[in-house]
Amino acid sequence: MSFDQFLQYISSGITSGSIYALTALGFTLIYNSTDIINFAQGEFVMLGGLVAISMHEWGAPLPLAFLVAVALVGIVGVIFEQLAIRPLLSAGVLAQIIVTIGASLAIRTVAMLIWGRESLPLPPFSGDSPIVILGASILPQTLWVLGLTLVIVVALQLFYRRTLTGKAVRACSVNPTAARLMGISYSRVVLLSFGLSAAISAAGGVMITPVSFMSYSAGALIGLKGFAACILGGLGNPVGAVAGGLILGILEALTVGFLPFSGSSGYKDGVAFLILLVILFARPQGLFGRRTVEKV
Amino acid sequence: MGIVAYARKHAAFLAFSAVAMCAPLFIGNKYYLSILAFTATRLMVALGLNLLMGQAGQVSLGHAAFVAIGAYGSAVMTTRWSVNPWLAMLVAALLAAGVAAILGVPTLKLRGHYLAMATLGFGEIVFILLVQLKGLTLGTDGISGIPSLTIGSLDFGRPRAYHWLAWGVALLMLRMSLNLVDSRVGRSLRALDRAEIAALSLGVNTSFRKVQVFVVSAVFASVAGSFYVHYIHYISPDSFSVTFSVVLVTTVVLGGLGNVWGAVWGSIFMLFLPEYLKRFNQDYTNLVFGLMLIVVMIFLPGGLVGLRHVPARLRRRFTPPDALPAEDT
Numbered sequence: 200m201s202f203d204q205f206l207q208y209i210s211s212g213i214t215s216g217s218i219y220a221l222t223a224l225g226f227t228l229i230y231n232s233t234d235i236i237n238f239a240q241g242e243f244v245m246l247g248g249l250v251a252i253s254m255h256e257w258g259a260p261l262p263l264a265f266l267v268a269v270a271l272v273g274i275v276g277v278i279f280e281q282l283a284i285r286p287l288l289s290a291g292v293l294a295q296i297i298v299t300i301g302a303s304l305a306i307r308t309v310a311m312l313i314w315g316r317e318s319l320p321l322p323p324f325s326g327d328s329p330i331v332i333l334g335a336s337i338l339p340q341t342l343w344v345l346g347l348t349l350v351i352v353v354a355l356q357l358f359y360r361r362t363l364t365g366k367a368v369r370a371c372s373v374n375p376t377a378a379r380l381m382g383i384s385y386s387r388v389v390l391l392s393f394g395l396s397a398a399i400s401a402a403g404g405v406m407i408t409p410v411s412f413m414s415y416s417a418g419a420l421i422g423l424k425g426f427a428a429c430i431l432g433g434l435g436n437p438v439g440a441v442a443g444g445l446i447l448g449i450l451e452a453l454t455v456g457f458l459p460f461s462g463s464s465g466y467k468d469g470v471a472f473l474i475l476l477v478i479l480f481a482r483p484q485g486l487f488g489r490r491t492v493e494k495v
Numbered sequence: 496m497g498i499v500a501y502a503r504k505h506a507a508f509l510a511f512s513a514v515a516m517c518a519p520l521f522i523g524n525k526y527y528l529s530i531l532a533f534t535a536t537r538l539m540v541a542l543g544l545n546l547l548m549g550q551a552g553q554v555s556l557g558h559a560a561f562v563a564i565g566a567y568g569s570a571v572m573t574t575r576w577s578v579n580p581w582l583a584m585l586v587a588a589l590l591a592a593g594v595a596a597i598l599g600v601p602t603l604k605l606r607g608h609y610l611a612m613a614t615l616g617f618g619e620i621v622f623i624l625l626v627q628l629k630g631l632t633l634g635t636d637g638i639s640g641i642p643s644l645t646i647g648s649l650d651f652g653r654p655r656a657y658h659w660l661a662w663g664v665a666l667l668m669l670r671m672s673l674n675l676v677d678s679r680v681g682r683s684l685r686a687l688d689r690a691e692i693a694a695l696s697l698g699v700n701t702s703f704r705k706v707q708v709f710v711v712s713a714v715f716a717s718v719a720g721s722f723y724v725h726y727i728h729y730i731s732p733d734s735f736s737v738t739f740s741v742v743l744v745t746t747v748v749l750g751g752l753g754n755v756w757g758a759v760w761g762s763i764f765m766l767f768l769p770e771y772l773k774r775f776n777q778d779y780t781n782l783v784f785g786l787m788l789i790v791v792m793i794f795l796p797g798g799l800v801g802l803r804h805v806p807a808r809l810r811r812r813f814t815p816p817d818a819l820p821a822e823d824t
């Protein structure tokens with residue numbers, strides 16, 4: 200593999216890695232406020248892409264399609280929380296997880312009924328004539344994905360560190376009871392987490408659609424990879440989630456590059472799963488784990 | 496224990512067994528017989544998953560893959576390598592047990608629901624492999640010409656004979672599950688679901704117990720897969736998507752978590768409901784299943800088996816508290 204080929208793989212790895220990072224962030228937001236692993240997270244990514252495709256078909260310019268998709272899916276997240284999670288906030292984790300599994304199947308089937316079974320395209324945000332950097336030709340969409348991901352991550356950090364609402368959310372994830380005693384509404388924090396989480400994942404979905412298309416069934420695998428990214432970076436750690444996503448994306452791309460036989464791109468999807476198992480086995484707190492994972 | 500005492504203690508099981516085994520004598524319609532046959536294999540999977548979810552408090556999103564190991568194991572070994580079907584079934588079940596141990600040991604050592612994600616990933620991988628490993632599985636074309644099960648001159652390819660065989664095995668698994676729940680193992684499993692730390696400090700090896708029940712559930716699923724292919728004689732990857740795993744979870748949740756009989760009612764309901772929904776549009780079936788998972792968890796956490804408590808609960812709600820007998824309050 201030559202150096203510019205290597206760069207090529209890295210850049211495509213960073214593109215899909217950014218999407219895993221955003222999905223992983225979505226998992227983290229919900230996990231930190233409720234301890235729930237949301238099995239419908241990947242469906243938010245899928246919905247983001249498909250809604251943007253429809254908006255674009257109806258003549259909306261891409262930036263508008265992007266914003267509408269993110270807002271709409273954010274609302275879906277809020278509705279999901281209100282209808283399905285709220286009644287079970289004090290129930291066991293198993294019940295909550297089963298509800299997210301049900302929601303995932305329901306959302307996926309509704310998407311199939313609306314958009315059909317085909318993979319649908321979306322044009323790149325600014326053309327597809329490649330830019331040559333260090334001998335590697337990089338698609339402008341890669342830069343968009345990387346840039347927007349960066350903006351989202353920084354904005355989220357600012358929100359958490361600088362605003363009162365953000366601090367309230369963090370307080371709840373550290374100690375819900377104490378936060379409540381201080382007058383923070385836990386249920387509003389949970390609501391906000393679901394809305395934000397869905398919106399961020401949807402943004403990832405819109406950005407990746409010009410690169411790899413989107414279909415109703417794509418959510419499950421993206422969700423799984425987002426979760427693997429979480430575990431890699433340490434579940435509950437937002438910085439770890441982003442780093443985990445990027446590392447996972449790059450590892451996947453290099454697997455395709457280094458495995459010489461044909462059809463190796465089919466096995467690329469196995470990388471996330473393998474990493475998930477190895478990390479759980481050897482280092483369950485993740486590479487940058489802060490939260491301790493309880494062993495029993 | 497005398498026969499009468501035994502019959503009284505296990506009345507529900509004996510009555511259900513009698514109904515299940517006698518059903519084919521009264522049903523001539525081949526179509527309904529085949530649905531009943533599928534109910535038997537579904538029950539085998541549901542029983543294992545019910546133990547895992549109800550007793551160990553863990554959920555698997557990859558049980559379709561364990562069914563696939565049994566189904567493809569039997570299909571490949573009998574059609575390609577001419578292995579005896581019974582031996583193939585055994586080998587496939589051992590393979591499923593091994594895989595379950597590999598998945599269970601790292602994930603069940605941790606608190607939380609890592610097993611769910613690991614099994615989801617496993618399900619995806621198995622599905623990819625079934626499609627990609629064309630040399631072994633023939634890819635999306637599927638494998639046909641899978642022989643029927645036989646013992647000597649006894650051919651279990653005929654619907655009634657198969658019914659008795661499959662239901663016999665399913666009932667055996669039901670009996671095993673009922674016994675397990677009642678035994679020391681069952682008590683320690685329930686203990687770890689309710690208060691893991693307490694169970695641990697009383698000397699229950701919690702993670703080992705959880706791995707154990709996960710392995711048992713994988714074996715049940717694999718055996719079900721083997722029986723299934725020897726009945727329909729054809730297999731393709733379509734049947735083993737992650738959606739099927741979710742349908743299996745729905746079977747258990749709908750029937751009732753934490754009660755072995757839940758698996759029975761869930762299996763019966765889930766196989767007859769789609770037959771009814773088919774009259775409208777098959778695409779809606781999965782939507783109904785997904786919504787059912789949510790609605791059951793919120794409004795009827797005990798599932799269909801929990802329905803029997805509903806009248807009492809309603810009565811309590813509409814009775815003034817001071818009119819209630821002391822032990823009910």
